[in-house]
Structure formats: C-alpha cells, structure tokens
Amino acid sequence: MIDKRKNYYLTIDTETxxxxxxxxxxxxxxxxxxxxxxxxxxxxxxIYDIFCLEKALMRTAYYADKLPLYTEKIQNQEIKLxxxxxxxxxxxxxxxxxxxxxxxxxxMFFDYRAVSTTQRYITKSKxxxxxxxxxxxxxxxxxxxxxxxxxKSYISWTKEYGYTTKAGRPRATAEILYKxxxxxxxxxxxxxxLADVLIEIQIFAWIMRQxxxxxxxxxxxx
Numbered sequence: 151m152i153d154k155r156k157n158y159y160l161t162i163d164t165e166t167x168x169x170x171x172x173x174x175x176x177x178x179x180x181x182x183x184x185x186x187x188x189x190x191x192x193x194x195x196x197i198y199d200i201f202c203l204e205k206a207l208m209r210t211a212y213y214a215d216k217l218p219l220y221t222e223k224i225q226n227q228e229i230k231l232x233x234x235x236x237x238x239x240x241x242x243x244x245x246x247x248x249x250x251x252x253x254x255x256x257x258m259f260f261d262y263r264a265v266s267t268t269q270r271y272i273t274k275s276k277x278x279x280x281x282x283x284x285x286x287x288x289x290x291x292x293x294x295x296x297x298x299x300x301x302k303s304y305i306s307w308t309k310e311y312g313y314t315t316k317a318g319r320p321r322a323t324a325e326i327l328y329k330x331x332x333x334x335x336x337x338x339x340x341x342x343x344l345a346d347v348l349i350e351i352q353i354f355a356w357i358m359r360q361x362x363x364x365x366x367x368x369x370x371x372x
Contacts, residue, residue, distance in 0.1 A: 156184050158248035159288070160241070161354065162255050163346040164264045165216075167200060167207045173264040174271060176200040176208065177220070177229070178237055179343025182248050187355030191244065194229040194344035195237045196220060199272050202231075219342070229344075234272050238280050245282050253281055256324040256350045258289035258368035289368035290350055293357045294322045296365040304330060311335065324350050331356045 152158075162180040166173035181192040201208060201220070208217065223229040232240075244250070255261040265280035281287070298304050299320050307313075307330055308320035315321060325339040328349045339346060357364060 152190075152248060154249070157251040158182055158184060158190070159354070160244060160248075160250050160253045161347050161351050162241075162253060162261060163343045163350060164255075164261050165341060165343055166264050166268075167204065167210075167213055170260075172267055172271075173260070174200050174204065174207070175234070175264050175268040176204075176213075177343040178265070179345070179347045180241065180244075181344070181347050181351060182244055182250070183351050183355075185355060185358045187351050189348075189351065190248070192344060192347075193237075193240060193244075194223075194342075195240075196224065196229045196231045197234050197237065197268070198231050199234045200268065223342070229342075234268060234280075238269070241280075242282055245285060250285060252286045252288040252366070254288040254290060254350070254354055255368075256290045256346075256353065258287050258291075262287060262368065286366075287368040288354075288366045290324075290354050290357065291322060292368065293364040293366055294327055294353070297357055297360055297362045298322070298327065298330075324353060327353050 160180055160182055162178060164175045165177035166175050168174045176197050177195070178197065179192070179194045182190045207213070220229065224231060262281065266278065269280040270278055299322055305320050308326070313321045313326045324346060325337065329335050329337050331353065339349065
C-alpha cells in the first residue's frame with residue numbers, strides 16, 4: 151500500500167556506449183525511494199535496441215570486457231532484456247503510480263542527454279523525450295557541490311586520499327562520495343545501472359539529512 155503522505159523519488163543511472171557527446175544507453179537501472187533512502191521498487195533493464203542490435207559497437211574493447219558480466223546477470227535474472235520503449239513506458243508507469251516528486255541522477259545532465267539521444271536515435275527523431283516532461287529533474291552532483299564540497303572535513307579528506315582535480319579542488323563522483331559517507335575507502339563502483347543507483351540513493355539521503363539549502367535542479371528549464 152502506497153502511503154500518499156510521503157514524497158517518492160525515482161533515481162536512475164545509465165550505462166552507455168558510443169561517444170560522450172552522443173551516448174547510447176544499453177543499461178538503465180532505477181529505484182523508487184523516499185528522502186530517507188527507503189526503497190520500494192527497483193528495475194534493471196538491458197536495452198535490446200543497443201546491446202543486441204548494435205553488436206559492432208558493443209564489441210569494442212571497453213564494452214567487450216563487460217559482456218560476460220551482463221550474460222551472467224541475464225542468466226541469474228538480475229537484469230531484464232527489453233526494448234527501449236518498454237523501459238520508457240515502465241518509468242512513466244512508476245512515476246504515475248507513486249506520483250513521484252522528482253527524477254534523480256548523479257550528473258543528471260549526462261543521463262538526460264543519454265536517454266534523449268538514444269530516444270532520437272532509435273526512433274529516427276520521431277520521438278525526442280524519454281523522461282516524463284512534467285516531472286522535475288534533480289542532480290545529486292549539484293546537491294553535493296552546494297553542500298558537501300564546501301565542508302572542511304570533505305575537502306581535507308579528498309586531499310588526504312588524492313581525490314582532487316589537477317587544480318586541487320575536491321572531486322565528487324558517486325564512487326568518491328560513497329567512499330566518504332560509508333567510510334569504505336576501498337569501495338569500487340560496479341558501473342552497472344541498478345548497482346550504481348543503490349549507492350546514489352544513499353548519497354541523496356545523506357545530503358537530505360544535513361538539512362542544508364541545496365541546488366537540486368539539474369536544469370532551470372527543459
């Protein structure tokens with residue numbers, strides 16, 4: 151039973167092939183959760199249109215190394231092979247079911263571009279939008295920059311362990327932020343959709359617990 155008094159969120163993460171300028175999604179994971187990080191539903195989709203139909207692209211060196219992992223996930227029923235349109239419909243259905251307050255990603259700018267580029271590529275630009283258009287998009291990278299990255303303790307920690315840019319500023323990838331909040335400095339991100347979503351939800355909940363003013367929105371307008 152859905153508690154309508156709560157605010158629900160959908161966090162997503164994509165894994166992409168092709169270039170960073172024109173990313174094509176082959177794996178998208180997501181989870182419905184609240185601001186405390188309690189999870190209510192998850193999904194893990196391997197995108198048939200890219201993973202299976204763009205075989206030459208998926209066989210390139212970097213992605214070829216990941217193929218056995220996905221074969222194992224399919225065999226263990228940890229991921230479901232679907233068309234991109236099915237993933238889109240599922241997200242729309244979940245968004246309506248939970249009346250979600252926002253869709254979240256770490257570096258939403260990239261994930262938004264990835265799903266939009268894939269949508270246009272697959273439909274030959276007949277359809278251009280993948281995420282429900284009337285739902286705000288939050289970015290936990292923006293949220294971290296306006297809160298955690300300003301804290302002396304985080305700045306000192308990143309310097310101690312070398313998690314800084316060439317200019318000496320603290321970095322804030324999901325993996326680094328999770329290392330910090332969990333105290334697990336040996337943590338390595340799996341870089342598959344749902345696995346990464348689960349740590350990004352904890353980052354979101356951690357930032358929300360701080361009760362600080364944050365810059366949540368990924369875009370001022372779409």
